[in-house]
Amino acid sequence: MKGREDFLPRLIALVGGRPVRWAAPPQTNGDYDGRDRTLEVFNADAGEQRDLLRRLRPIRSELGLIVGGAVIVIFHTRSESARLYADFIASHHGAPLRAVAE
Numbered sequence: 001m002k003g004r005e006d007f008l009p010r011l012i013a014l015v016g017g018r019p020v021r022w023a024a025p026p027q028t029n030g031d032y033d034g035r036d037r038t039l040e041v042f043n044a045d046a047g048e049q050r051d052l053l054r055r056l057r058p059i060r061s062e063l064g065l066i067v068g069g070a071v072i073v074i075f076h077t078r079s080e081s082a083r084l085y086a087d088f089i090a091s092h093h094g095a096p097l098r099a100v101a102e
Helices: 004-014 046-067 078-084 086-091
Strands: 020-022 038-041 072-075
Touching: 004 020, 004 046, 046 072, 078 086
Parallel strands: 038 072
Antiparallel strands: 020 038
16 A cells, blocks of 8 residues: 555655645644644745645545545745745755746
């Protein structure tokens, strides 16, 4: 059986090469129900997010079976990705902060 990490390459391809990760464990109090089912998509501006959700739709039920419930998707805009997650973005196969060609 595949684990959620096994899906990352497929998820990255579906969202046009954008950095993607499963949400990290909480660093402080204030956690929320479903963190273990939360997928973060970076470099996704507001105008792109509906299309990105549409791209993920075909595998959401399969992912839900793996993670134990509905997948929560959190989008981070390009500016917030650069401001708050620059280290992660840089480590994502050296992906520069740039517009992603569709």
